[in-house]
Amino acid sequence: MRAMRIIAGSRQGRQLVDWEASGIRPMRDFVRSALFNILAAMVPDSVFLDLYAGTGGVGLEALSRGARSCTFVDASSEACRIIRRNLDALDLLSVGEVFEADCLRTVEELKRRGRRFDTVFIGPPYYHELVPRTMEALGDGRLLGSDPVVVAEIHKTEEAHEAYGELRLIDTRRYGDNHLLFYRQDE
Secondary structure, three states: OOEOOOEEEEEEEOOOOOHHHHHHOOOOOOHHHHHHOOOOOOOOOOOOEEEOOOHHHHHHHHHHOOOOOOEEEOHHHHHHHHHHHHHOOOOOOEEEEEEOOOHHHHHHHHHHHHOOOOEEEOOOOOOHHHHHHHHHHHHHEEEEEEEEEEEEEEEOOOOOOEOOOEEEEEEOOOOOOOOEEEEOOOO
């Protein structure tokens, strides 16, 4: 398997460490590159939330591209260990926080704490119908900043709705088996 790397930004070209033996499915470089080409203007100085973070590649890419901070959430202790090691290796510990917990419960906890995020990425394991449940939890807008974007990654055989509470689907991009769904709040 090819090594994963940071594609652009201040850590461009740096390889991510210690993920291959984990069994975690990272987002392929070309899909991550396409995602960040779309989000290019939204990432700098944003507060980023990476749900079902896995290897943390999406959130780490956001930090490299100028996100102010990133909160990573994953229930897997192995995934969280990998994310922490990569934050350390990339000298990003001061701008990344890692929650080893269930993503849906953590979303509710972050709401209770009054946290707000400009960009939310949802990249759960395929075939578990986690995107609709997570989008429903985000649909009340309590976790979202003033002009947020929520991106969900699903397998081409999975489905998601056009709307969840305040969030409306504005774009869908297809990259092989990966579909990226982009949601924004109603005006």
